Amino acid sequence: MTAHVLVTGANGYVGQALARRLAAQLAAGALQSLTLLDQHAATDDSLRESLPAAARDRLHLVVGDLRDPAIRAQALAQRPGRVFHLAGITSRQAEDAFALGLGVNVQAAMALFEALRLQQRHAVLVFASSCGVYGPPMPAHIDDATVPRPQLSYGSQKLMMEILLSDYSRRGWLDARAVRLPSIVARPAPRGAAASSFASDLIREPALGKRYVCPVGPDASLWFLSLQTCIDHLLLAAELPATRLPASRAWNLPALRATVAEVVAALARRLGREPAMLVDYQPQAVMQAQFAQWPPLSTPTADRLGFAHDGNLDALLDKALADLLLSSPPAHPVH
Numbered sequence: 435m436t437a438h439v440l441v442t443g444a445n446g447y448v449g450q451a452l453a454r455r456l457a458a459q460l461a462a463g464a465l466q467s468l469t470l471l472d473q474h475a476a477t478d479d480s481l482r483e484s485l486p487a488a489a490r491d492r493l494h495l496v497v498g499d500l501r502d503p504a505i506r507a508q509a510l511a512q513r514p515g516r517v518f519h520l521a522g523i524t525s526r527q528a529e530d531a532f533a534l535g536l537g538v539n540v541q542a543a544m545a546l547f548e549a550l551r552l553q554q555r556h557a558v559l560v561f562a563s564s565c566g567v568y569g570p571p572m573p574a575h576i577d578d579a580t581v582p583r584p585q586l587s588y589g590s591q592k593l594m595m596e597i598l599l600s601d602y603s604r605r606g607w608l609d610a611r612a613v614r615l616p617s618i619v620a621r622p623a624p625r626g627a628a629a630s631s632f633a634s635d636l637i638r639e640p641a642l643g644k645r646y647v648c649p650v651g652p653d654a655s656l657w658f659l660s661l662q663t664c665i666d667h668l669l670l671a672a673e674l675p676a677t678r679l680p681a682s683r684a685w686n687l688p689a690l691r692a693t694v695a696e697v698v699a700a701l702a703r704r705l706g707r708e709p710a711m712l713v714d715y716q717p718q719a720v721m722q723a724q725f726a727q728w729p730p731l732s733t734p735t736a737d738r739l740g741f742a743h744d745g746n747l748d749a750l751l752d753k754a755l756a757d758l759l760l761s762s763p764p765a766h767p768v769h
Contacts, residue, residue, distance in 0.1 A: 436465050437515030442500060442546070444470035447621045448562065449520045451665050451757075453481060460492060461485050467492040471509045472521070473499050500542040506549055516672050517559045519546065525566060525588035526629040532587055539591035547598065551607040559599065560671045561612040563684060565657060566630075567593045570723045577732040578685060585724065596684040603676075603683045611671045611679060616657035616689035616728075618664045620754040630725045633658065636694060637754055640701050640712040650694060651717040654726030657689035658697075660744050660753035667741055674739055685735040688743040690750050691728060700747050704755070 439456055443449045449472065459465045461484070475497055482490055494512065498505035500521050521538070528535030550557050568576060569585030584590045592614075599610035617633035620641070632649055633656050639646035659667075667687055695709070702709040733741070744750035 438467045438469070438512045439465055439516045439518070440469045440471065440509060440512075440514040441518045441520065442471045442509070443519070443521030443562075445472035445474045446520060448615075448618060448661065448664060448668075451661050452518060452520070452668055455665050455669065457481050457485060457493065461489050463489075465492075467494065467512055469494040469496060469509055469512055469514065471496040471498070471500065471505070473497070500546060501537055503545075506545060510549055510553065513553055513555060514550075515555060515557055517546075517550065517557055518562075518668060518672070519543065519559060520562045522562070523588070524629075524631075525564075525586055528588035528591060529586055529629075535587050535591060539588070540594060543595050544598065547602055547608065551602065556606060556609055558609045558672055559611070560668055561595060561599055561610060562668070563592045563596055563612040563614045564589060565614050565616050565686065565689075565728075567596070567614060570727065572727045572729050575730050575732065576686070576728075578680075578735045596682070600681070600683045604681075609676050610683045611674065612684035613667060613671050614684065614686045615664065616659050616687065618659055618661055619750070620661075620758045629721070632721070632725070636697055636713070637701065637751065638758055640698075640705065641755055641758055645714065646712065647714045647716050648694060649716060649718045649721040650726035651715055651722065652693065652695035652698070654694045654717075654722060655691055655728050656694070656697075656726060657691055657728045657731060658744070658750055659687065659689050660750050661757055662753050663744050670740060678739060680735055685739075686731065686733050688733045688736050688741050689731055690743045690745075690747065691731060692747050694726070696747060697751075700751055704751065 441449060441453055444453045453470050456468050460468050482493055496509045523535045523538045566589035567582035567584050569583055569589060573580060582593050584593055596612045599612055602608040603610045617630055619634045620637040621631055621634035698709045698713050702712055
Protein backbone atom coordinates (compact mmCIF):
# COMPACT_ATOMS: atom_id res chain seq x y z
CA MET A 435 0.00 0.00 0.00
CA THR A 436 1.31 3.45 -0.97
CA ALA A 437 1.63 5.87 1.93
CA HIS A 438 -0.36 9.08 2.22
CA VAL A 439 -0.60 11.19 -0.97
CA LEU A 440 -1.07 14.96 -1.27
CA VAL A 441 -2.27 16.75 -4.42
CA THR A 442 -2.02 20.53 -4.63
CA GLY A 443 -4.13 22.32 -7.21
CA ALA A 444 -6.62 19.46 -6.96
CA ASN A 445 -9.52 21.46 -8.39
CA GLY A 446 -7.72 22.40 -11.60
CA TYR A 447 -8.23 20.71 -14.95
CA VAL A 448 -5.39 18.24 -14.48
CA GLY A 449 -5.86 18.11 -10.71
CA GLN A 450 -9.45 16.93 -10.89
CA ALA A 451 -8.57 14.09 -13.24
CA LEU A 452 -5.63 13.05 -11.07
CA ALA A 453 -7.83 13.20 -7.96
CA ARG A 454 -10.33 10.83 -9.57
CA ARG A 455 -7.59 8.33 -10.42
CA LEU A 456 -6.13 8.49 -6.92
CA ALA A 457 -9.57 8.21 -5.33
CA ALA A 458 -10.06 4.97 -7.27
CA GLN A 459 -6.76 3.71 -5.82
CA LEU A 460 -7.93 4.77 -2.36
CA ALA A 461 -11.17 2.82 -2.84
CA ALA A 462 -9.21 -0.23 -3.95
CA GLY A 463 -6.97 -0.09 -0.89
CA ALA A 464 -3.85 0.87 -2.86
CA LEU A 465 -3.47 4.17 -0.97
CA GLN A 466 -3.36 4.66 2.77
CA SER A 467 -4.99 8.10 2.58
CA LEU A 468 -5.34 11.08 0.24
CA THR A 469 -5.36 14.84 0.80
CA LEU A 470 -6.65 17.19 -1.92
CA LEU A 471 -5.71 20.87 -1.60
CA ASP A 472 -7.01 23.79 -3.63
CA GLN A 473 -7.83 27.42 -2.96
CA HIS A 474 -11.35 26.57 -4.14
CA ALA A 475 -13.28 23.45 -3.18
CA ALA A 476 -10.69 20.72 -3.57
CA THR A 477 -13.25 18.35 -5.03
CA ASP A 478 -16.99 17.88 -5.19
CA ASP A 479 -19.19 15.68 -3.02
CA SER A 480 -19.55 13.12 -5.79
CA LEU A 481 -15.91 12.06 -5.43
CA ARG A 482 -16.33 11.34 -1.73
CA GLU A 483 -19.67 9.67 -2.32
CA SER A 484 -18.10 7.41 -4.95
CA LEU A 485 -15.86 5.87 -2.30
CA PRO A 486 -16.81 2.88 -0.16
CA ALA A 487 -17.96 4.05 3.25
CA ALA A 488 -14.85 2.62 4.88
CA ALA A 489 -12.59 4.77 2.67
CA ARG A 490 -14.36 8.11 3.01
CA ASP A 491 -12.64 9.11 6.24
CA ARG A 492 -9.28 8.56 4.50
CA LEU A 493 -10.01 11.33 1.97
CA HIS A 494 -9.09 14.75 3.37
CA LEU A 495 -10.13 18.00 1.69
CA VAL A 496 -8.25 21.21 2.40
CA VAL A 497 -9.57 24.48 0.99
CA GLY A 498 -7.24 27.45 1.09
CA ASP A 499 -4.20 29.23 -0.28
CA LEU A 500 -0.91 27.35 -0.25
CA ARG A 501 0.81 30.63 0.65
CA ASP A 502 -0.96 30.54 4.05
CA PRO A 503 1.21 28.73 6.67
CA ALA A 504 -1.90 27.44 8.43
CA ILE A 505 -3.20 25.91 5.20
CA ARG A 506 0.19 24.31 4.48
CA ALA A 507 0.23 22.83 7.98
CA GLN A 508 -3.26 21.44 7.49
CA ALA A 509 -2.34 19.95 4.11
CA LEU A 510 0.81 18.34 5.50
CA ALA A 511 -0.71 17.10 8.75
CA GLN A 512 -0.82 13.53 7.43
CA ARG A 513 2.91 13.67 6.49
CA PRO A 514 2.69 12.63 2.83
CA GLY A 515 5.02 10.10 1.30
CA ARG A 516 4.07 11.31 -2.19
CA VAL A 517 3.15 14.78 -3.38
CA PHE A 518 1.82 15.92 -6.75
CA HIS A 519 2.43 19.66 -6.90
CA LEU A 520 0.09 21.01 -9.57
CA ALA A 521 -0.96 24.31 -7.98
CA GLY A 522 0.14 27.36 -9.91
CA ILE A 523 -0.72 30.57 -11.70
CA THR A 524 -1.12 30.27 -15.46
CA SER A 525 1.12 31.85 -18.05
CA ARG A 526 -1.25 34.73 -18.78
CA GLN A 527 -1.75 35.54 -15.09
CA ALA A 528 1.93 35.22 -14.29
CA GLU A 529 2.76 37.68 -17.05
CA ASP A 530 -0.01 40.17 -16.24
CA ALA A 531 0.38 40.03 -12.44
CA PHE A 532 4.04 39.42 -11.71
CA ALA A 533 3.74 39.59 -7.91
CA LEU A 534 0.93 37.03 -7.92
CA GLY A 535 2.87 34.65 -10.14
CA LEU A 536 5.98 35.05 -7.99
CA GLY A 537 3.97 34.48 -4.82
CA VAL A 538 2.24 31.32 -6.01
CA ASN A 539 4.63 29.75 -8.52
CA VAL A 540 7.81 30.47 -6.57
CA GLN A 541 7.30 31.50 -2.95
CA ALA A 542 4.43 29.12 -2.13
CA ALA A 543 6.21 26.26 -3.89
CA MET A 544 9.42 26.97 -1.98
CA ALA A 545 7.49 27.05 1.30
CA LEU A 546 5.96 23.67 0.45
CA PHE A 547 9.34 22.17 -0.38
CA GLU A 548 10.81 23.49 2.86
CA ALA A 549 7.93 22.12 4.95
CA LEU A 550 8.43 18.72 3.33
CA ARG A 551 12.18 18.88 3.98
CA LEU A 552 11.55 19.54 7.65
CA GLN A 553 9.30 16.50 7.89
CA GLN A 554 12.37 14.42 6.99
CA ARG A 555 10.39 11.80 5.07
CA HIS A 556 12.31 12.10 1.77
CA ALA A 557 8.93 12.37 0.06
CA VAL A 558 8.54 11.65 -3.64
CA LEU A 559 7.43 14.91 -5.25
CA VAL A 560 6.10 15.11 -8.81
CA PHE A 561 6.24 18.69 -10.05
CA ALA A 562 4.12 19.81 -13.00
CA SER A 563 6.62 21.89 -14.94
CA SER A 564 6.02 23.15 -18.47
CA CYS A 565 7.43 23.28 -21.96
CA GLY A 566 7.19 27.02 -21.30
CA VAL A 567 10.78 26.76 -20.06
CA TYR A 568 11.57 27.17 -23.78
CA GLY A 569 10.83 30.34 -25.69
CA PRO A 570 11.36 32.18 -28.94
CA PRO A 571 13.35 32.16 -31.03
CA MET A 572 12.75 28.43 -31.07
CA PRO A 573 15.59 26.13 -32.17
CA ALA A 574 15.10 23.88 -35.17
CA HIS A 575 14.74 20.88 -32.85
CA ILE A 576 14.29 20.34 -29.11
CA ASP A 577 15.69 17.37 -27.20
CA ASP A 578 16.96 16.64 -23.70
CA ALA A 579 20.15 18.64 -24.31
CA THR A 580 18.37 21.83 -25.44
CA VAL A 581 19.10 24.65 -22.99
CA PRO A 582 15.90 26.18 -21.59
CA ARG A 583 15.53 29.89 -22.35
CA PRO A 584 12.11 31.02 -21.16
CA GLN A 585 10.72 34.28 -22.51
CA LEU A 586 7.78 34.59 -20.11
CA SER A 587 7.72 34.92 -16.31
CA TYR A 588 5.74 31.67 -16.07
CA GLY A 589 8.47 29.66 -17.79
CA SER A 590 11.15 31.35 -15.71
CA GLN A 591 9.29 30.49 -12.51
CA LYS A 592 8.89 26.86 -13.55
CA LEU A 593 12.58 26.61 -14.41
CA MET A 594 13.59 28.11 -11.07
CA MET A 595 11.59 25.43 -9.25
CA GLU A 596 13.15 22.70 -11.40
CA ILE A 597 16.63 23.86 -10.38
CA LEU A 598 15.66 24.08 -6.71
CA LEU A 599 14.13 20.61 -6.73
CA SER A 600 17.25 19.22 -8.34
CA ASP A 601 19.26 20.62 -5.44
CA TYR A 602 16.81 19.27 -2.83
CA SER A 603 17.09 15.85 -4.46
CA ARG A 604 20.89 16.03 -4.57
CA ARG A 605 20.90 16.73 -0.86
CA GLY A 606 18.50 13.87 -0.10
CA TRP A 607 15.75 16.11 1.25
CA LEU A 608 13.17 15.25 -1.42
CA ASP A 609 12.93 12.72 -4.22
CA ALA A 610 11.73 15.11 -6.95
CA ARG A 611 10.60 14.50 -10.52
CA ALA A 612 9.81 17.57 -12.67
CA VAL A 613 7.90 16.67 -15.83
CA ARG A 614 7.45 19.34 -18.49
CA LEU A 615 3.90 19.28 -19.76
CA PRO A 616 2.96 20.27 -23.32
CA SER A 617 -0.58 21.50 -24.19
CA ILE A 618 -3.04 19.21 -22.40
CA VAL A 619 -6.31 18.97 -24.31
CA ALA A 620 -9.13 19.72 -24.32
CA ARG A 621 -9.42 22.05 -21.35
CA PRO A 622 -12.65 23.84 -20.43
CA ALA A 623 -12.73 27.61 -20.81
CA PRO A 624 -12.35 29.20 -17.36
CA ARG A 625 -11.47 32.81 -16.75
CA GLY A 626 -7.74 33.40 -16.48
CA ALA A 627 -6.90 30.45 -18.68
CA ALA A 628 -3.33 30.08 -19.86
CA ALA A 629 -2.45 31.98 -23.01
CA SER A 630 -1.55 28.64 -24.60
CA SER A 631 -5.03 27.27 -23.95
CA PHE A 632 -6.06 28.16 -27.50
CA ALA A 633 -4.80 24.63 -28.27
CA SER A 634 -7.80 23.37 -26.31
CA ASP A 635 -10.13 26.04 -27.70
CA LEU A 636 -9.26 24.81 -31.18
CA ILE A 637 -10.68 21.38 -30.32
CA ARG A 638 -13.40 22.29 -27.86
CA GLU A 639 -15.25 25.03 -29.68
CA PRO A 640 -15.88 23.22 -33.00
CA ALA A 641 -16.74 20.03 -31.09
CA LEU A 642 -19.40 21.97 -29.19
CA GLY A 643 -20.86 23.34 -32.41
CA LYS A 644 -19.24 26.76 -32.17
CA ARG A 645 -17.19 28.52 -34.81
CA TYR A 646 -13.70 29.34 -33.53
CA VAL A 647 -11.47 32.32 -34.31
CA CYS A 648 -7.91 31.02 -34.05
CA PRO A 649 -5.15 33.45 -32.91
CA VAL A 650 -2.49 31.60 -34.91
CA GLY A 651 -2.30 30.55 -38.55
CA PRO A 652 -3.12 27.13 -40.00
CA ASP A 653 0.57 26.27 -40.38
CA ALA A 654 1.26 26.84 -36.68
CA SER A 655 2.76 23.75 -35.03
CA LEU A 656 1.83 22.69 -31.49
CA TRP A 657 2.68 19.94 -28.99
CA PHE A 658 -0.34 18.00 -27.71
CA LEU A 659 -1.06 15.44 -25.01
CA SER A 660 -4.48 14.15 -23.94
CA LEU A 661 -5.61 14.59 -20.35
CA GLN A 662 -5.79 10.86 -19.63
CA THR A 663 -2.30 10.25 -21.01
CA CYS A 664 -1.05 13.17 -18.92
CA ILE A 665 -2.45 11.52 -15.78
CA ASP A 666 -0.80 8.24 -16.79
CA HIS A 667 2.49 10.12 -17.00
CA LEU A 668 2.14 11.83 -13.62
CA LEU A 669 1.42 8.51 -11.94
CA LEU A 670 4.31 6.80 -13.73
CA ALA A 671 6.67 9.62 -12.70
CA ALA A 672 5.82 8.95 -9.05
CA GLU A 673 6.53 5.22 -9.38
CA LEU A 674 9.97 5.36 -11.01
CA PRO A 675 13.00 4.36 -8.93
CA ALA A 676 15.24 7.33 -8.22
CA THR A 677 18.22 5.45 -9.63
CA ARG A 678 16.71 5.63 -13.13
CA LEU A 679 16.14 9.39 -13.13
CA PRO A 680 18.38 12.03 -14.75
CA ALA A 681 20.58 14.02 -12.38
CA SER A 682 18.61 17.17 -13.17
CA ARG A 683 15.37 15.42 -12.09
CA ALA A 684 13.61 17.24 -14.97
CA TRP A 685 12.63 15.99 -18.41
CA ASN A 686 10.35 16.73 -21.35
CA LEU A 687 7.29 14.54 -21.77
CA PRO A 688 6.64 13.06 -25.22
CA ALA A 689 4.08 15.08 -27.18
CA LEU A 690 2.26 14.66 -30.45
CA ARG A 691 3.32 17.47 -32.81
CA ALA A 692 0.68 18.64 -35.29
CA THR A 693 -0.23 21.77 -37.18
CA VAL A 694 -3.45 23.65 -36.59
CA ALA A 695 -4.57 22.73 -40.11
CA GLU A 696 -4.03 19.02 -39.36
CA VAL A 697 -6.09 19.27 -36.18
CA VAL A 698 -8.90 21.11 -37.96
CA ALA A 699 -8.95 18.58 -40.79
CA ALA A 700 -9.14 15.68 -38.32
CA LEU A 701 -11.97 17.39 -36.46
CA ALA A 702 -13.81 18.08 -39.70
CA ARG A 703 -13.71 14.38 -40.58
CA ARG A 704 -15.29 13.52 -37.25
CA LEU A 705 -17.91 16.26 -37.39
CA GLY A 706 -18.84 15.65 -41.02
CA ARG A 707 -18.09 19.21 -42.08
CA GLU A 708 -15.64 21.12 -44.21
CA PRO A 709 -12.63 22.54 -42.32
CA ALA A 710 -13.50 26.06 -43.47
CA MET A 711 -16.84 25.73 -41.64
CA LEU A 712 -15.14 25.25 -38.27
CA VAL A 713 -12.36 27.83 -37.90
CA ASP A 714 -11.51 31.38 -38.93
CA TYR A 715 -7.94 32.63 -38.65
CA GLN A 716 -6.81 35.93 -37.17
CA PRO A 717 -3.11 35.35 -36.43
CA GLN A 718 -1.54 37.45 -33.69
CA ALA A 719 2.21 37.93 -33.98
CA VAL A 720 2.92 37.52 -30.26
CA MET A 721 0.84 34.34 -29.97
CA GLN A 722 2.40 32.92 -33.13
CA ALA A 723 5.93 33.52 -31.88
CA GLN A 724 5.50 32.33 -28.28
CA PHE A 725 3.03 29.47 -28.53
CA ALA A 726 2.78 28.20 -32.11
CA GLN A 727 6.26 27.56 -33.47
CA TRP A 728 7.05 24.34 -31.65
CA PRO A 729 9.74 22.40 -33.54
CA PRO A 730 10.17 18.62 -33.74
CA LEU A 731 10.73 17.08 -30.30
CA SER A 732 12.90 14.15 -29.21
CA THR A 733 12.51 12.77 -25.68
CA PRO A 734 15.10 10.01 -25.16
CA THR A 735 14.97 10.32 -21.36
CA ALA A 736 11.19 9.96 -21.25
CA ASP A 737 11.29 7.18 -23.84
CA ARG A 738 13.80 5.25 -21.76
CA LEU A 739 11.62 5.67 -18.66
CA GLY A 740 8.51 4.31 -20.37
CA PHE A 741 6.60 7.46 -21.31
CA ALA A 742 4.85 7.78 -24.68
CA HIS A 743 2.49 10.27 -26.35
CA ASP A 744 -0.99 9.41 -27.62
CA GLY A 745 0.30 7.73 -30.77
CA ASN A 746 -1.47 9.66 -33.50
CA LEU A 747 -3.84 12.58 -33.96
CA ASP A 748 -6.95 10.42 -34.26
CA ALA A 749 -6.20 8.64 -30.99
CA LEU A 750 -5.52 11.93 -29.24
CA LEU A 751 -8.79 13.46 -30.47
CA ASP A 752 -10.72 10.34 -29.49
CA LYS A 753 -9.56 10.80 -25.89
CA ALA A 754 -9.93 14.58 -25.85
CA LEU A 755 -13.44 14.53 -27.28
CA ALA A 756 -14.58 11.70 -25.02
CA ASP A 757 -13.57 13.69 -21.92
CA LEU A 758 -14.96 16.91 -23.35
CA LEU A 759 -18.38 15.65 -24.37
CA LEU A 760 -18.90 13.96 -21.02
CA SER A 761 -18.66 17.34 -19.28
CA SER A 762 -20.04 19.71 -21.94
CA PRO A 763 -22.98 18.76 -24.17
CA PRO A 764 -22.60 20.10 -27.73
CA ALA A 765 -24.49 23.20 -28.76
CA HIS A 766 -25.55 21.40 -31.94
CA PRO A 767 -25.67 17.70 -32.77
CA VAL A 768 -22.27 16.28 -33.62
CA HIS A 769 -22.32 13.66 -36.37
